[in-house]
Amino acid sequence: MSINTLPPKPLNLFPLWLSVILALLWLIIWDLGVDFKDLLYGVEDMTEYFSRYGTPNFSNMSSYLYLMVQTLVTAFWGTVLAFIMAATIAPYAARPLTPNAVAYRVARELLNFMRAMPDLLLALIFVSSMGLGPLPGVLALSVHTAGFLGKFFAENMERVPAGKYEALSAVGAGFTQKIVFAAWPSMLREAVGNTLYIFDRNVRMAAVLGLVGAGGIGLELHDALRLFKYNQASALIIIILITIVVIDNLSSWIRKVLN
Amino acid sequence: MYIYTQKRPVMAYISLREVCKVYPNGYCALKNINLDIEAGQFIAVLGPSGAGKSTLLRAMNALDPATQGEITIDGVTLNKKNYRKIRAHIGMVFQQFNLVDRLNVMTNVLVGRLAEHSWLSSLFYLFPKTDYQIAEAALREVDLLDKAWSRADKLSGGQQQRVGIARALAQQPKLILADEPIASLDPKASEEVLKLLRKICSEKGITIIINLHQVEYAKQYADRIIALNAGDLVFDGSPEQLTAAKQAEIYGTTAEEIYYEPELVLANA
Amino acid sequence: MNPSWYWPTPSGKPPLTAVLSIVLPIAVLILTASTVDMSYNKIFYALPRMLDFAKNLWVIPDWQYLPQLGTKMLETVEMTLLATMLAVIISMPLGILAAKNASPHPWIFRMTRDLLSFIRALPELVWALVFVSALGLGPLPGIMALALVTVGFMGKFIAESIEVVSAKAIEGLESTGCNKLQSILYAMLPQAVPDFIGSLLYILDHNLRAASILGLVGAGGIGYDMVMSMRLFNYERIGMIALSIYALVTLLDRLSDVFRQKAIGGILNVH
Ligand SMILES: Nc1ncnc2c1ncn2[C@@H]1O[C@H](COP(=O)(O)OP(=O)(O)OP(=O)(O)O)[C@@H](O)[C@H]1O
Ligand SMILES: [Mg+2]
Numbered sequence: 001m002s003i004n005t006l007p008p009k010p011l012n013l014f015p016l017w018l019s020v021i022l023a024l025l026w027l028i029i030w031d032l033g034v035d036f037k038d039l040l041y042g043v044e045d046m047t048e049y050f051s052r053y054g055t056p057n058f059s060n061m062s063s064y065l066y067l068m069v070q071t072l073v074t075a076f077w078g079t080v081l082a083f084i085m086a087a088t089i090a091p092y093a094a095r096p097l098t099p100n101a102v103a104y105r106v107a108r109e110l111l112n113f114m115r116a117m118p119d120l121l122l123a124l125i126f127v128s129s130m131g132l133g134p135l136p137g138v139l140a141l142s143v144h145t146a147g148f149l150g151k152f153f154a155e156n157m158e159r160v161p162a163g164k165y166e167a168l169s170a171v172g173a174g175f176t177q178k179i180v181f182a183a184w185p186s187m188l189r190e191a192v193g194n195t196l197y198i199f200d201r202n203v204r205m206a207a208v209l210g211l212v213g214a215g216g217i218g219l220e221l222h223d224a225l226r227l228f229k230y231n232q233a234s235a236l237i238i239i240i241l242i243t244i245v246v247i248d249n250l251s252s253w254i255r256k257v258l259n
Numbered sequence: 260m261y262i263y264t265q266k267r268p269v270m271a272y273i274s275l276r277e278v279c280k281v282y283p284n285g286y287c288a289l290k291n292i293n294l295d296i297e298a299g300q301f302i303a304v305l306g307p308s309g310a311g312k313s314t315l316l317r318a319m320n321a322l323d324p325a326t327q328g329e330i331t332i333d334g335v336t337l338n339k340k341n342y343r344k345i346r347a348h349i350g351m352v353f354q355q356f357n358l359v360d361r362l363n364v365m366t367n368v369l370v371g372r373l374a375e376h377s378w379l380s381s382l383f384y385l386f387p388k389t390d391y392q393i394a395e396a397a398l399r400e401v402d403l404l405d406k407a408w409s410r411a412d413k414l415s416g417g418q419q420q421r422v423g424i425a426r427a428l429a430q431q432p433k434l435i436l437a438d439e440p441i442a443s444l445d446p447k448a449s450e451e452v453l454k455l456l457r458k459i460c461s462e463k464g465i466t467i468i469i470n471l472h473q474v475e476y477a478k479q480y481a482d483r484i485i486a487l488n489a490g491d492l493v494f495d496g497s498p499e500q501l502t503a504a505k506q507a508e509i510y511g512t513t514a515e516e517i518y519y520e521p522e523l524v525l526a527n528a
Numbered sequence: 529m530n531p532s533w534y535w536p537t538p539s540g541k542p543p544l545t546a547v548l549s550i551v552l553p554i555a556v557l558i559l560t561a562s563t564v565d566m567s568y569n570k571i572f573y574a575l576p577r578m579l580d581f582a583k584n585l586w587v588i589p590d591w592q593y594l595p596q597l598g599t600k601m602l603e604t605v606e607m608t609l610l611a612t613m614l615a616v617i618i619s620m621p622l623g624i625l626a627a628k629n630a631s632p633h634p635w636i637f638r639m640t641r642d643l644l645s646f647i648r649a650l651p652e653l654v655w656a657l658v659f660v661s662a663l664g665l666g667p668l669p670g671i672m673a674l675a676l677v678t679v680g681f682m683g684k685f686i687a688e689s690i691e692v693v694s695a696k697a698i699e700g701l702e703s704t705g706c707n708k709l710q711s712i713l714y715a716m717l718p719q720a721v722p723d724f725i726g727s728l729l730y731i732l733d734h735n736l737r738a739a740s741i742l743g744l745v746g747a748g749g750i751g752y753d754m755v756m757s758m759r760l761f762n763y764e765r766i767g768m769i770a771l772s773i774y775a776l777v778t779l780l781d782r783l784s785d786v787f788r789q790k791a792i793g794g795i796l797n798v799h
Binding site: 320322342343344345346347348349350351353355356357358359360361362366370371373374376378381382384423426430 | 696697699700701702703704705706707709710713714715718719721722
């Protein structure tokens, strides 16, 4: 076993990986025709441009605040509906709970599909079938994020130690009973964390849903920029920023309390 | 046995003067310790759990600096400014090995050389050839050359501890502090590690201070035994002086318990 | 209520926190229903129209459009990759400064943390709006918006993965007398690699989705075609676009699952 000379050094693939990545980067820049020199030359223009945002105009404050509240409510509804859908689908998509292989595959693919459809695309579709307003936004958010939440829940359910399910099977518990008495109690904390994360995300998304006419503060921002009303745009940006920061801190506070 | 040492004496003369350690929560883990240690000795530190053994060792290389008193190593007194410089020549071996799991064994040993280099060369994971030679020699010493390019976490506990020792050796230290180096190892690996440390002490004249829980090992390997209890130095002497009665004192039991307990148990059975 | 049924609590009543955590959200939902126009009527009237929409999608695809679809999808992928890579390069030092155990000073730690959370507060589309109005249409403003927000997220993830590196490895390094930068490079970063790859895969996934809608405001990628065909009721294209987005996102999802499981152990071992 003991040897007296150093064995040869194995091949180190790191430099290879690095050069592949750099080459790829170069290829992409070349293909997109992006010229970062434009940015350098544009620095002066950019400072001038951003100075236009310098004096935020809060004269429409009350309507902005209403829109922001609408945005938050959209995110909240979207999250709650997503939670309900996800909680319904997830047990079928969790291996230890699913009643059979077909249900498992169907549930997985369904979640996958919901996740893969961008919420703005869904919002476009819903807007065109139910008209402008926050409702299509709520539905788009809930469908899209139910895909995420359902995947998280299913993964949480799979991480619950197998013994807990076995113990319940041993006393003759059925599908729903296993979900209620083994899965949820064991994964409650993670599930709350995931839901908060989705809520954070939905607030951000709800703030831009207005771009496709699905309610919230986004449309106002879009219009302000299109009409070169930079002072109103900056007021809107500040309101969005403050709200998101507050929500973020609130949810990380809740997370801390739960731990 | 010590001829080699005497030819090239390594001066790691350590002295502790009225050393106290009060943790931020107000707990006093070392109470007024005075201690002198000669170079090239193998010193075992005994004491019950919570006695302050780790605290003592960690004060010596200022990982947890003493809050009062003076520690002098090789003529240099520890102060806030020279921590890093002093640590460069003090190896430390840990109970949990404290290797960087995801780096290979060679790099883990080379880490012992980092203190000699500027940040610039470290930035690119580059080491001079002499460092590789030092690391190779250290790995040969602990008999792990064949594992040089494996990832550290792929090794067994005993092997990982030997990597820890090799890292300490790569620092070319005059002193190695070992905090319960065998507490996570099985008896066979424990003996290997202790023999290795003893050999390093005897052949290279490196002073070794080792925290142990096994009195038998301490008696077998150490030149001198120190014992702590609740932050006080309660024993300091040769292995022969550590009688059963003294042991009982150190561990806070009475001699009777040590002698009569087995019979008591039998009597009650 | 049936008096012979009880909750498994000492008092036989449900715990207060459980009741509150169900009653409160429901109360909020009821109070806010009007704000989001939530009504059965609206949903039920919409159902047939949605079915119509779905029916309309069953048309022969516009094969002429295929080459342009390919280019636009490629552009979307390229924007994702470029923005993510740029962001990784920029967020590496920021992430180190924002990690409590690696940051050179508590103030720098706080400042970088705040900077990062400020950057990621606004969604990509808002930044894209701003950059498009500054730089004009095209992928560049999209890439900048994407990279900017990604720096905010990636910096935070890097900081967090450095903070959870076991103190033992770091202590092992510090005991040899090396300096802060060295312990960052030789203990914290290598130990953080698995977490780092995890976050990178997550970010790539997120960015691909984001890039596919940036076109909405004219910031490059497939999004523009999507809105336009939606506005023009160009059903021959809508289906193709939605399908290819679905395929791409799913592909990346599967790939990153495989990669996560297989590669985190071995790949990217420096040295
Ligand atoms: N960071 C700390 N903060 C507060 N008290 C501490 C801290 N570290 C150690 N102590 C306390 O100091 C005392 C001595 O601890 P130390 O780790 O030195 O004991 P030890 O002799 O090494 O014990 P063991 O054999 O279990 O390793 C203990 O009572 C311990 O609770
Ligand atoms: Mg200890």
